[in-house]
Amino acid sequence: MVIILGISHKEKYKFVSIRWKLVSTYLLLVITSLLIINVFISRLILNIYIEQRKSNVLIRANIVSNDIKNFITLSSAKEAIVYVNPIAEKYSKEIRGRIIVVDKEGIVKGDSNKEYLGETFRHTEIRNALKGQTSTNIYNFKEYGHVLYAAVPAIVHNRIVGATLVSVSINDIYKDLSHINQNLFFISTTCIALIAIISFIFLDFSFKPLERFTKAINSMAKGDFKQKVHINTNDEFKNMADAFNAMIMKLDQVDKQRNEFVANVSHELRTPISSIKLLSESLLHQDEDNIYIYKEFMEDISAEADRLNNIINELLALVDLDKEKLHINYKITYMNFLLEKIVNRLKPLAERKNIKLTLESDEKIQIKVDPEKIQQAIINIIENAIKYTQEAGKVQVRLYSQGKWCIIEVKDNGIGIPESSLKQIFDRFYRVDKARSRKTGGTGLGLSISDQIVMLHQGIIEVESKIGEGSSFYIKIPNDIKL
Ligand SMILES: Nc1ncnc2c1ncn2[C@@H]1O[C@H](COP(=O)(O)OP(=O)(O)O)[C@@H](O)[C@H]1O
Ligand SMILES: [Mg+2]
Incomplete structure (x- = not known):
């Protein structure tokens, strides 16, 4: 490990700095030309x-x-x-x-x-x-x-x-002539010495940033993703430092996300299990054998088990998406038909809350997508719209095209999303109102799955929302996906 992180003692002997190499090259060139x-x-x-x-x-x-x-x-x-x-x-x-x-x-x-x-x-x-x-x-x-x-x-x-x-x-x-030669020799050696000194000082100055890089990379290797490289010169090193800082920021983010994800997964899995445990224990300690109480508790236990199942299924879906990045099964798909199918499937869910779910499409759109995956992404968003809209509300789905985009708009007049949460709703496990969405059975994974799928299709999801008035989600998929 030590050898990987730094220079081993053995290697130190062989170490010749680039500065020396460049200075010797300069000198060699200068001496040859002067000669x-x-x-x-x-x-x-x-x-x-x-x-x-x-x-x-x-x-x-x-x-x-x-x-x-x-x-x-x-x-x-x-x-x-x-x-x-x-x-x-x-x-x-x-x-x-x-x-x-x-x-x-x-x-x-x-x-x-x-x-x-x-x-x-x-x-x-x-x-x-x-x-x-x-x-x-x-x-x-x-x-x-x-x-x-x-x-x-x-x-x-x-x-x-x-x-x-x-x-x-x-x-x-x-x-x-020999006098002249002596003078030439004296001038040449002075020149060479001056060039050696100047080039060494200049190179020393130019290569200083490398030391900072080495330091940052070494501490990165030790797991510290906070060490940034600061370079004030306006040269390639500055570009490199910018790229390095962007990379280290991303790594830091990924590292944090991974830690958060693991913590979240454990937490999310533990909650239903604790509920099940609590419910079953209270059942065990029940003295009276009231079948209704048993039934009610068992229903709760079953609901928690379903929730657990949901979380695991969605986690698996996410893992699959991560893994399958390169296995997208593109098919030329008639989007109007796909949306009709989805809306019909979700109508019963909407009707249960007396929500009016409508589909509007002014034009026929055929694009290349993975229909299974896109369907999942759209379902998640319409389900959300239904879930986060009060009884007797409205959910309108519209299909249209705009420039290079095929757009699926899902608009509801539900509870809306606070502005501060708009950026986070696509994060894994993020829920605006934890208590409420747990009651509605949310895992906080739906939107991140949709986001991943749309990203795989080189598209984006945009949101507009006003608290208390409703939200609009725009799923934008390019109609000329580059394979
Ligand atoms: N149409 C919507 N209206 C209001 N809030 C929404 C809507 N869609 C998503 N959200 C918010 O975004 C959060 C994340 O959504 P999602 O990832 O699908 O998780 P969940 O499993 O909670 O539905 C939700 O918990 C909810 O707070
Ligand atoms: Mg959801």
Whole structure:
């Protein structure tokens, strides 16, 4: 039982709140998207920097090529170096990089580092440049880091006479980038932390109502149907709370009704039994054997037994109705004929009280009903009208249709029902005047049986009544029952 009502100790270990799950999901999403965005931004910045640097370097390389192209072709190699190398050195200082100039054979005519002068230099970029292509490349050396190589051909009168190779370190770009990356990382982690805190606070606030639900459900499980859930937010939880409160109210009502019903049944059954007991005991203690007294007492006993029988029959009918909710035997029924039959059957009862029972029907009405059950519902109401009308009164039954309804009106000029009781007369065992209706043999179950039957037919019973003037009952049954 404990396990059903709450969370068992064992389960507590596994318990992970929805809040945490949602926060982790949010964070996962945020981290993934930030990661993607950061990588993208970082790449983009690197590309922009490098492209800028490449074009800068290429411009320089072209300027150098242009300056030295006429000296490369000098016939004497030495002379060429004398002219070319100082130019290479000058520009090399300006761009803070190395410049190597080669002639069309690949022999170095200028090297700002003076390392390869006179040697043949066959670097990929140089080879490409000697073929007429401008090319750039980035290399990552262990000792120097990132280095950009750019080579351009030197052209005189449309003839390639040599090439210039410029190599500059671009470590500064990577340093800047790593600085930017650090900033991005710092901003991202701040973002993530803020999102985590805000979403946790927000979710904590949003999920507070769940705790109230759990509390209410737990106390409901313990049999307390009074715990309502109060939620002020205007969201799904509010709807849920409204539905929950409606449900708990209904349950409370059902619980009360059930208790009341059991109490009422016991009470109602006990009354005739006590009477029988009392009557038979007084008979036993009778000394004289007056047959008339015996007969009178026996008549009373028989009446009480009948009453007991009535109550039990009606209780059984109610139980059957509860059980048979789905077994309604619908038949297309000619209501005029059904009512004629009922009125004829009840005429003797009315005549006994000199009551005029009439039936009026302006139109022929055929609808789908369970004739046996509907008959019972109508009989109960006409019987009441007769029962609660004084001698020489009037009970008028009318059949007519109005919109989608087929209406059976039962109107009497009897004692009427006080306004305060109008709502209760359909409750089980309810009687306006307990003493009087017991005398008339009422059990207080008739109207609740009628109400149930009409409800099963998707209809309603309405009442109008004025005390001392009479009552009108309207049995309304839809003429298009949805099966
Ligand atoms: N036509 C009526 N006129 C006056 N009172 C009525 C009428 N019909 C029903 N009532 C009141 O409603 C109560 C409930 O009716 P019902 O369920 O049929 O029980 P009962 O067995 O007492 O007839 C009755 O006890 C009576 O007080
Ligand atoms: Mg009755």
